Amino acid sequence: MKKKILILAGGFSKEREISLKTGKGVFNKIKNYFNVKICEPNGDLVKNLRSFKPDVVFNALHGRYGEDGYIQAVLEAEKIKYTHSGVLSSSIAIDKEISKKLFIKNKILTPKFIKHNFLNNIKEKNLINYIQKKLGFPVVIKPFNEGSSVEVHICHKKNIIQNIKKLASYKEIMIEEYVAGREIQVAILGKRKLGAIELIPKRKFYDYKAKYSSKAKTKHVIPVKLEKKKFNQVMEIALKAHKILKCKGVTRSDFKFYNNKFYLLEINTQPGMTSLSLVPEIAKYKKISFFDLINWIIKDASINR
Secondary structure (H helix, E strand, C coil), X not given: CCCEEEEECCCCCCCHHHHHHHHHHHHHHHCCCCEEEEECCCXXXXXXXXXXXXXXXXXXXXXXXXXXXXXXXXXXHCCCEECCCCHHHHHHHHCHHHHHHHHHHCCCCCCCEEEEEHHHCCCHHHHHHHHHHHCCCCEEEEECCCCCCCCCEEECCCCHHHXXXXXXXXCEEEEEECCCCEEEEEEEECCEEEEEEEEECCCCCCCHHHHHCHHHCCEEECCCCCCXXXXXXXXXXXXXXXXXXXXXXXXXEEXXXXXXXXXXXXXXCCCCCCCCCHHHHHHHHCCCCHHHHHHHHHHCCECCC
């Protein structure tokens, strides 16, 4: 009997399209080896889980409701093995404020930030002065709980207010110190430091389009051109962050390398598995095929994560 795998893909976040690509990519690689079905996490999710009775749920969801502990809690309640991180780890990792506070507490360098609550009605001039005093310009503004660089903007004094207004639907946003430098991403697989890749975007920064559009022509550099000591350092920081948040399975940590220092921007508990995704590319460089990577993630699945 083939093992039953239910792939959860799509969802309600702004990363729905990428999630569907991840789900399809995983499905195509494992369909000949397992009894596989793709399912949307809609109102019939529990009904679908109980009728299909999967051995493992492969969580291919990205962003809110899929990567934030919500779906994980449903799967825990149904006592179904699932991939990636558990309820608490997922909810902490996607919350940029909580995760950054944990990084700071554990002496991991991360860009400084302040919170902006739209309900406070701060005068525009006062807000600009406050940002200047606390962080200086330019800054990065972003929601607290989105992934894939959704609604991330680099702002200067001239455009900060107009960009902040674009994010008003979030009620509260993060305003973060802008750190220039090199974009380095590190993959962790269980307790293993899998590898790293450097990204050189043609766009202003490694935004949503740079991540998912081949037309953006982002350059992927592997192996990363770092001296051995520095390379080992960034790998160690990524593993430390993975452990601090008690992550499971595969994670990808995003760093900026500036003035000989690594700044951890965030940790992704459900990195993409598309043709342009970084974790499969790092794995391939390490002689791990896409199928073997997916198979490892499936074998790693459990409850009580």
